[in-house]
Amino acid sequence: MTEPAIERVLFTEEQIEARIREVAAEISTKYTGRELKLIGVMKGAIFFLTALARHLTIPVKIDLLAISAFGKGAPGVVRIAKDLDDTIEGEDVLLVEDIVDTGLTTRYLLQALSARNPRSLGLCTLLDRTIRRLIQVRVDFRCFEIPDRFVVGFGLDYKQLYRNLGYIAVMKHDT
Ligand code: IMP
Numbered sequence: 001m002t003e004p005a006i007e008r009v010l011f012t013e014e015q016i017e018a019r020i021r022e023v024a025a026e027i028s029t030k031y032t033g034r035e036l037k038l039i040g041v042m043k044g045a046i047f048f049l050t051a052l053a054r055h056l057t058i059p060v061k062i063d064l065l066a067i068s069a070f071g072k073g074a075p076g077v078v079r080i081a082k083d084l085d086d087t088i089e090g091e092d093v094l095l096v097e098d099i100v101d102t103g104l105t106t107r108y109l110l111q112a113l114s115a116r117n118p119r120s121l122g123l124c125t126l127l128d129r130t131i132r133r134l135i136q137v138r139v140d141f142r143c144f145e146i147p148d149r150f151v152v153g154f155g156l157d158y159k160q161l162y163r164n165l166g167y168i169a170v171m172k173h174d175t
């Protein structure tokens with residue numbers, strides 16, 4: 001069932017689905033009576049964003065952005081490679097991420113988005129690895145806290161592979 005490069009499954013498809021439903025309910029409650037714009041960070045967050053969006057009971061709009069890293073020598077230094085299609089001024093915005101690790105990428109994105117004057121700006125992440133945090137970021141909604149191991153699946157990649165796995169798994173050390 002699992003790939004050879006996988007050491008163990010952390011969260012099964014069923015566990016992920018159940019947790020996403022819970023978080024979607026929390027979000028729907030918090031934004032009751034409002035319209036929410038979900039902003040997904042490509043490519044990793046797309047799987048989470050679509051699963052989450054299907055369970056929201058409030059009116060939802062979706063936009064996407066892509067970032068690219070400047071290189072290995074400059075961790076956390078990213079730029080927007082594909083920008084949003086529309087403005088977010090005056091809107092309730094929720095940034096949707098696959099994982100918040102050091103927090104560097106997230107902080108950059110939150111600053112860039114907040115400069116566009118949304119009505120509110122929140123953060124929702126599928127995975128949170130707080131043990132590796134270098135910069136404090138306020139995570140408003142998260143599905144799972146994870147240990148200090150590299151994970152793949154449900155959008156997360158290793159060299160662009162394994163995004164399509166339905167589960168989330170720890171990679172073997174030697175890969
Ligand atoms: P940051 O360290 O919080 O800036 O995270 C940077 C990016 O690294 C994330 O958005 C992910 O794309 C990627 N990343 C961090 N940890 C993992 C992991 O365990 N598996 C796959 N990608 C990861």
Ligand code: MG
Pocket residue numbers: 044157
């Ligand atoms: Mg990646």
